[in-house]
Amino acid sequence: DAMVIQNPRYQVTQFGKPVTLSCSQTLNHNVMYWYQQKSSQAPKLLFHYYDKDFNNEADTPDNFQSRRPNTSFCFLDIRSPGLGDAAMYLCATSRGTGQPQHFGDGTRLSIL
């Protein structure tokens, strides 16, 4: 089945130790998104790629970066994770404007 796959499902890292989360899609969608979701809060958009065009949200910390080497893959890099970065990270894809987004099952990040 075509889908959005996130790896790993659970990630534990140490305070300040860089971590990379990955997302792949078989939907061939133009747009890929990264969201951060904390308990009982709305998913918060960090950034998205429309094809190769990178769009950063104004309030996304500099600590968060992203790479999209090809249509199928997108990575979220957290350079120096702090305790406040512990959250669920969701990847999503869409065909673009006026189209629903399709989500992966997320990566739950814990910081020790």
Next chain:
Amino acid sequence: DQQVKQNSPSLSVQEGRISILNCDYTNSMFDYFLWYKKYPAEGPTFLISISSIKDKNEDGRFTVFLNKSAKHLSLHIVPSQPGDSAVYFCAASGDFGNEKLTFGTGTRLTIIP
């Protein structure tokens, strides 16, 4: 500034009855609205959407109503089934060329057998 609001964090409904989930928004530029359903340990799943040119969209047991003047939308599920127990997120986007969604904080729906 929460542009999409779901004021009820939780809702309990008897099986077989109608579930009504509500969502309010403040940005008049929003023109596309969606509902997502989320089970624990899974990502949100797209349920149903509506564009601002309509006031109702129906898909099986699920109907979304849009009241633009009130900046309000609702999701009706009838009849409610135990498998409908989940967290429901309302989301909105707007401006042609805007592919971003703004989400509400979710409503946890529990269907009582």
